[in-house]
Amino acid sequence: MCQPANIKQTVKEEGIYGVLPHMAPEVLRGYQYTKAADIYLFGIIMNELLSEEIPFNDIPHDDFLAIKICKGFRTISKDVPKLLTDLIINCWDAKIKNRPITKELYQLLNKWYDEIEDIENSEVIEGSEYSEYSEDGEDGEDVKDSEGVKDSDVKDGEDVKDGEDVKYGEDVKDSEDVKNGGDVKDGEDVKDGKDVKDGEDVKDGEDVKDGEDVKDGEDVKDSDVKDSENWENSQNSEIYFQIT
Structure with a gap:
């Protein structure tokens, strides 16, 4: 990515192409671009996106900056999570053999994505179960109240069954005899x-x-x-x- 798109890998061109903050230290030393240089660039872009800052934005982009980069000078934001910080540091390691390859990056990032998706799905399921439990609890209270009313109605009905049209809480026991006027x-x-x-x-x-x-x-x-x-x-x- 740090070279002209139409260049052939077998042809060695004189000079260096690219933006200084994004260039790998081996390229600054005059070596050819490799896939390892792209991994270095991937780490620089990750840090730039997460920190929302242009790398080396407060330093002039000149030969002195190139020398510092070759000596291992890097800047990373404190706001970047440690898990991603470790990955970024591995990507822009000064030694090519210490940098992860493209396949390893893909597997690692895909694993993280699956874990995040599983956590989000579990939270959604727990939230739906909680709402169903709340609705059941409200319905259960209604049913409980209705059962209580039902029992009270039955009890009152049993008391009033033998003494219809009796007012003021009169004793309704054996009221059929009272109805005929006899004490x-x-x-x-x-x-x-x-x-x-x-x-x-x-x-x-x-x-x-x-x-x-x-x-x-x-x-x-x-x-x-x-x-x-x-x-x-x-x-x-x-x-x-x-x-x-």
């Missing part, structure tokens, strides 16, 4: 209530509306029977007096 608290017998229904014209628990006890109904039934017997005896006595 059947603590499970009083309903059979006696049926006797009261037959003895009196009490329909659907009428006259028991104020919470009268069924036992009182039985007492009323007995008193009515006694009164009817007394009335019959009085009628018989009147008939007896008329005959005499």
